[in-house]
Amino acid sequence: MLALVSAALTPDVVEALIRERSWELLRVEQIGVAVADLTVTQRHTVRAVIVEAEPIGDELISALSRLEIIACLRSDPVNIDIAAATARGVVVVHTPGRNAEAVADFTLGLCLSAIRNIATTHHGIVSGDLTTAQPPRGLRVAAGDAIWRPDDPAAPVPYIVYQGRQLSGLVVGVIGFGAIGRAVARRFAGLVREVHITDPSVPAEEIKACGFVPVHLSELLAAADVVTVHARSSTRIIGEPELMQRKLPHQYRAGRRPGLRRADRCAPVRPPQGRRA
Ligand SMILES: NC(=O)c1ccc[n+]([C@@H]2O[C@H](COP(=O)([O-])OP(=O)(O)OC[C@H]3O[C@@H](n4cnc5c(N)ncnc54)[C@H](O)[C@@H]3O)[C@@H](O)[C@H]2O)c1
Numbered sequence: 001m002l003a004l005v006s007a008a009l010t011p012d013v014v015e016a017l018i019r020e021r022s023w024e025l026l027r028v029e030q031i032g033v034a035v036a037d038l039t040v041t042q043r044h045t046v047r048a049v050i051v052e053a054e055p056i057g058d059e060l061i062s063a064l065s066r067l068e069i070i071a072c073l074r075s076d077p078v079n080i081d082i083a084a085a086t087a088r089g090v091v092v093v094h095t096p097g098r099n100a101e102a103v104a105d106f107t108l109g110l111c112l113s114a115i116r117n118i119a120t121t122h123h124g125i126v127s128g129d130l131t132t133a134q135p136p137r138g139l140r141v142a143a144g145d146a147i148w149r150p151d152d153p154a155a156p157v158p159y160i161v162y163q164g165r166q167l168s169g170l171v172v173g174v175i176g177f178g179a180i181g182r183a184v185a186r187r188f189a190g191l192v193r194e195v196h197i198t199d200p201s202v203p204a205e206e207i208k209a210c211g212f213v214p215v216h217l218s219e220l221l222a223a224a225d226v227v228t229v230h231a232r233s234s235t236r237i238i239g240e241p242e243l244m245q246r247k248l249p250h251q252y253r254a255g256r257r258p259g260l261r262r263a264d265r266c267a268p269v270r271p272p273q274g275r276r277a
Pocket residue numbers: 075076096097098099100103175176177178179180181198199200201202230231232233237
């Protein structure tokens with residue numbers, strides 16, 4: 001079974017395909033270019049294609065007359081012409097949730113960064129926007145110390161303004177309880193007060209059994225301190241009108257330089273309590 005492979009495969013998968021399935025793997029940069037370079041006789045020997053993001057359309061599928069299977073290493077095989085493959089009896093397989101753990105890691109990182117102003121203050125410190133080179137008179141500093149601006153004691157203290165909020169008191173709202181939403185919810189489970197979930201396709205009992213709180217979208221938007229969206233939908237789920245129902249945290253609009261301003265669609269969406277601004 002000859003397979004054209006443009007996707008990156010791990011050694012164990014290569015080993016399994018060769019030893020256990022008796023596949024012959026031909027590594028190529030691009031399936032389309034490789035097929036164009038093959039003779040008609042060689043094309044007839046190709047029975048499988050393993051691809052990631054490259055478009056596989058009707059023309060390519062019909063050029064491989066003995067093709068049996070297209071393996072698309074994406075969670076959603078949007079680059080494959082499924083109708084053309086189906087019409088020719090070619091099976092299409094894909095990898096649901098393939099990057100779910102990675103996406104969840106980044107989601108957690110971005111949320112922590114937003115809640116605790118980590119990226120904002122890092123930028124403010126390295127750009128010098130939040131610091132001064134000259135320490136106030138009488139203050140002893142070591143070489144390399146960052147000294148907060150402003151020097152005016154009446155002005156807001158960055159240490160207070162950017163301290164963010166404690167995770168343990170927050171409610172995180174997850175929209176979409178699929179591969180990524182579940183992985184995100186699991187990560188937050190031990191960190192925050194409650195994780196609220198909305199997903200019309202998942203029974204409330206299943207969400208409860210996982211230790212989370214099933215809610216409707218409107219309830220989630222009203223209660224959550226952080227909203228994270230992981231739904232696969234062709235219609236709009238959350239946008240300007242929903243976000244505008246909630247007042248955004250002062251610090252996301254108060255940057256003194258454009259570089260410190262945050263997009264106003266950014267979570268968290270509940271204003272911080274008891275903050276000096
Ligand atoms: N998995 C990945 O590698 C990856 C990487 C980047 C981006 N994405 C994108 O992230 C999104 C989620 O991916 P996934 O792998 O978790 O998908 P998934 O198919 O496993 O889960 C999607 C969930 O969204 C729910 N949903 C649909 N409409 C909804 C609505 N109106 N409100 C609430 N929930 C709704 C579905 O019921 C389903 O449970 C997709 O749009 C996907 O394209 C996925």
